[in-house]
Amino acid sequence: MINRLTKTLLFLIVTIGLAFPSQTSCGYCNKKVDGRYIIFETKTYHKSCYQTHIQVKCSHCSKKIDGHYSIYNDKSYHAGCYKKYVQIRCDHCGNTISDAYNIDNDKKYHKACYVNNILEKCDACLNPIEGKYNKDYWGNIYHQKHNDEFPSCDNCNRLMCERITQGGYTIDKKRNICSLCYPKIIVKQSQIINIDKEVKSVLSDIGINNIPSNIPISIVNSMAELDHISTIRLGNVRGYTHYNVNTLAGRKIKEEFHIYVLSNLHELAFKAVLAHEYLHVYLFQNDYDLESDLREGFCNLGSQLILKKDNSIVSNYLLDSMYESDDLDYGKGFIKMNKMLEKKGWNKLLNYLVKLSK
Structure with a gap:
């Protein structure tokens, strides 16, 4: 003011x-x-x-x-x-004020003192911020113009610039990974072994303990490749489960699963995606054919389970992104299934799936 x-x-x-x-x-x-x-x-x-x-x-x-x-x-x-x-004195420098001045939180400042010492500084360029600005989940604030100057990390959504993330890199000119997320990204098959065990253990605790142990998990390098592998709408989804079943006289004689997960995901995001895909496996195993919003919403409960167990700022960011999604299946469908979970608990919800099936 x-x-x-x-x-x-x-x-x-x-x-x-x-x-x-x-x-x-x-x-x-x-x-x-x-x-x-x-x-x-x-x-x-x-x-x-x-x-x-x-x-x-x-x-x-x-x-x-x-x-x-x-x-x-x-x-x-x-x-x-x-x-x-x-005579009014500046609450920063203590000298008298004889011209226009700024008021902030009932304190008075010379205009120069206010701009140079009181106004918040942009975390991207360190210049004072006057007018509208952006604030990310991590508390960084920056001029709106920087949105056009720097990309955002696909994992954490931080602005990828030297002062905020120490830069980063781009994959196929489409996906961006910041230097803060880089140490935790999953790019090798060898990284999956312990993650797979952890996710299965968490799911076992809620009564989902019959996930086959030999399901192949492949890391996919690009969204385009993931779209090519899948036969359904993916949008911005980061995983896909391929299911093939052989039957004889109406009975299953062979089931095959193959899970595909996007590369360069933060370890927590990878775990959440894998839990989501394992709940797809659970639905396939039990022949639960749910409407798309209930199906994806239910599978997102697995992601939520993993992220809540971690309870870090990264997991909280990923959780909040899920809660705030306006996608009909992955957002609104998830909220719908989460309300059922809060009301029934896991055991009753799993038993209730047969009634939700088409």
């Missing part, structure tokens, strides 16, 4: 003269003026009337004012009293 300092600098103009018999009466007591008189603001006064009743007095020290004086908020002050005791 910018305020203007309301102050008037005046000079007290007083004329001292000698009265003649024909002169007017005193502007204060209305008696005839004889002898010496004082004219102030076009009115004539006895010297004693002027000094006692009319002469301007300083509102700070109460002494009479001669010469220059200042008016502030309809009160008069000696120039020295005003500057020392009344």
